[in-house]
Amino acid sequence: MTNIKEIAQYAGVSVSTVSRVMNNHPYVSPEKRKSVLQAIDQLNYSRNINAIHLSKGKTNLIGVIIPFTNHPYYGAIVQGITKQANAIGYHIVIFQTQYEREKEIQALNMLQMKQLDGIIVCSRISEMKVLLDYHKYGPIILCEDTAQAELSSISIDHYAAFSSALEYVVAKGYKKIGYSLGRKKSRNSSLRTKAFNDIMNKYHLLNKKEWLFEGSYHIKDGEKLFQDWNSMIDKPEAIIITNDDTASGFILTANKFGMKVPEDVAILGFNNDSLSEMLDITTVSLPLDWIGKMAVDLFENPEVIRHVKLDYTLMKRKTI
Amino acid sequence: MTNIKEIAQYAGVSVSTVSRVMNNHPYVSPEKRKSVLQAIDQLNYSRNINAIHLSKGKTNLIGVIIPFTNHPYYGAIVQGITKQANAIGYHIVIFQTQYEREKEIQALNMLQMKQLDGIIVCSRISEMKVLLDYHKYGPIILCEDTAQAELSSISIDHYAAFSSALEYVVAKGYKKIGYSLGRKKSRNSSLRTKAFNDIMNKYHLLNKKEWLFEGSYHIKDGEKLFQDWNSMIDKPEAIIITNDDTASGFILTANKFGMKVPEDVAILGFNNDSLSEMLDITTVSLPLDWIGKMAVDLFENPEVIRHVKLDYTLMKRKTI
DNA sequence: GTATCGTATGAAACCCATTTCAGAGCAAGA
DNA sequence: TCTTGCTCTGAAATGGGTTTCATACGATAC
The missing domain is CATH 1.10.260.40 (lambda repressor-like DNA-binding domains)
Known part of the structure; x- marks a missing residue:
């Protein structure tokens, strides 16, 4: 050479x-x-770019922490990140954690060792203080609703989004309402849970523990969700499902069993995937690619800690 | 520091x-x-890992070239790559090209500059000789059916897979058969086209130019595909669609228009996505995560140039 | 005529680890 | 007693750039 x-x-x-x-x-x-x-x-x-990296002390690489790569929600965010990162001369390194803490730490260590100039955390496993600990090594951007003074974040107001979805369900006259989540303990989930409890209280509606379903990630989980719902004696009449993939799985399985949505059970999803459009699923549209873009913007201006909130839109279609 | x-x-x-x-x-x-x-x-x-990289002359980073991140086909391959790469202590850098040649060249340049130890090309834009040119800087693994003496590859035998799919369609008694592709000029597409022409000749079936549809990538493209098909006076009675996403879009749109699959038009897809399972789409199952895994294996043993072919399976379901 | 400024250039310091090489010390085998 | 051979250690070379500093020269300003 x-x-x-x-x-x-x-x-x-x-x-x-x-x-x-x-x-x-x-x-x-x-x-x-x-x-x-x-x-x-x-x-x-x-x-030899490694010599340049050593000399300059930066690599033009951003780490992106996601649980899965083959998922429309994260796929869309990553798409947004990649585009904007490329635009400012950066590339991204994917850390697919599958919710294993160790993988997340790997990424943080690479920040510490200067292989990454920054990290965008799309879905977090470690506690906040771990992230704060690593923040001294470079900007860490959170894609979640937080008010951390030290870390910038970009998120949708999940509390408001879920609330407005639920208000819509209530307005449609449903009283027996359930909802599904991915991980129960994630930040987004806890906001949704809070919104659910608050609204249900507000209208004095029955809030049954069994009507909270967990583990909704992929389309196949919708199949299981339907079976769980279907095997209940006292069924909720409407379910707010945490993402359109799972909602689609639910609806398609329901159809196989000869049930109709919304006649037999009403469904409201999240994300506004193209699949939800195809299936005419009423859903809350989230600007996922914008999350990605904004995350990179925040990374680019690490001096200013900001907490950006993006808007959501209820897409009224035919499943409720 | x-x-x-x-x-x-x-x-x-x-x-x-x-x-x-x-x-x-x-x-x-x-x-x-x-x-x-x-x-x-x-x-x-x-x-400081950059010093280590400089000193050792490697970075434990593999570049992965894909057209889109938010697509189940590539999502699954990337998933496989990530897993195996992690297992051998590597991380991956995503190059989302959106079929822009320039982005691909960026990745190749990073190989040349030693920021990447190797590259896995999931979907190629540049001519083969460009890749061969860069191969001296590090292993380049192709996820396509090739017989390049210098480059290892991992692929499904798309000719055979498509042939067996088409044979199945023919055996079902269909005579007016169309098919759809993503990019017409890709390696995989040309193999499928060859298979189509060969089989259609073999059975002396009509091979109409208009019955070759292009631009099938996402679910939304299936909507357009349906409209194109539906506006034809002389319609094919069966369509082999290049991926389940597009096939799903087609079928769901057809249903909206009151048409039934396979009664009004038979559909056969590719990939065996979970969506295809949900919709009972007859499809050719491709071991996408294995492609990813094997690609990393080939990267790991660059001395031995190999051309690995993986098996496919016809999943007989209900759309034909 | 002199001070000042912009252009142009190279030497050397700096970024930070790995790895080779040479040598020292000590124990076991001949 | 002498030779191997193993354990342990540090100096120095190596990987390959960027950047600061000092200097030189020509041109403009006063």
Whole structure:
């Protein structure tokens, strides 16, 4: 591998001059620039970026922590992140945790060791104080509803979004209402739970423990959700399902069993996936690609800690 | 930031010894090891990985080139890659090209500049010779059916898979058969086209140009596909659709228009997504996560150029 | 005529670890 | 007693850039 020294020799200049040419610095005479360029071409030189990283102390790499790659919710966020990151000259390293804490720590360690310039946490496992601990090594952006003074965040107001969804269900006249979540203990989930409890109290509606369903991630989970619901003696008449994938699985399974939505059970989903559009699922549209874009924006301005909230939209369709 | 030198000083040893401790080399006396460990703890030291990368000449990073992140096909492959890569101590950098050549070149340049130890190309844009050009900088693994002597590859035998799908359609008695592709000019597509032409010739069936549909990627494309099909005067009675996402979009749209599958039009998909299972779509199951896993295996053994072919399975369900 | 400023250039310091090489000390085998 | 051979250690070379600092020169300002 030829290096900058050889180029300097070949071109009859100093390494500084070569470096200046490579980085488009001014103050290089046209003749020297030309001979450097020639040397680069002749010797087929390309810089060793690891040396640059070492020297500059940055890598133009952002770590992205997600639980799954093959999921529309995270796929959409990652899409948004990638686009914006590319736009500002960054690339992203994917950390697929499958909710294993260790994988998340790996990413944080890479921040500490300077392999990453920053981290975007789409779904968190560790406690907040662990993240705060690592924040000194570089910006950590949270995609969750938080008010941490030290960490910027970008999120949807899940409390409000869920509330408005539930208000809509109530307004439609449903009284026996259930809901489903992914992980019970995630930040988003707890906000939704709070919203659910508050609204149900407000209208003095029955809030049955069994009508909270867990483990809704993928389309297949919707199948299980239907079976759980179907095996109940006292069934909720409407279910707010945490994402459209699971909602779709529920509805398609229901149809197989000869049941109709919303006649037999009303469904309201989240995310406004293209699948939900196809199935005419009433859902709360979340601007996922914007979350990604904004996360990168926040990363770019680490001096200013901000908590950005994005808007949601209720898409009224035909499942409730 | 404290560095290895400071640790050495603090612990009263040489940097070599510190390095030995960090890398678990033998031949360090227990006392020195202990004092180094203490120093590390005291000064809260962590290695600068960029220096390690520079020194070792590798980064434990694999680039992955895909067109989209939010797509089940690539999501599944990436899932497989990530898992296996993690297992051998690697991380992956995503290059989402959206079929822009420039993005692909970016990845190749990062290989050249040693930011990546290798590249897995899930969907290629550039001509083969471009890739061959960069192969000298590190292993490039192709996820496509190729016989390149210099590059390892992992693929499904798309010719055989498509052929057997088509044979099945023919055996079901269909004579007017169409098919859809993503990009017409991709390697996989051309294999499918060849298979289509061969089989149609074999059975002396009509091979109409208009019955080849393009641009099938996402579920929404299925909607358009249906409309295209529906507006035809002379319609094919069966369509082999290049992926389950598009097939699902087609079927759901058809249902909205009051048409039934397979009564009004028979559909056969590819990939065996969970959505296809839900919708009972007859499809060709492709082991996508295995593609990912095998790609990493091939990357790991760059001395041996291999062309691995994985098996497919026809999932007979209810849309044909 | 002199002070000042912008352009141009190279030497050297700096970023930070790994790894080779040489040598020291000590124990076991001949 | 002498030779191997193993354990342990540090100096120095190596990987390859960026950037600061000092300096030189020509041109403009006063």
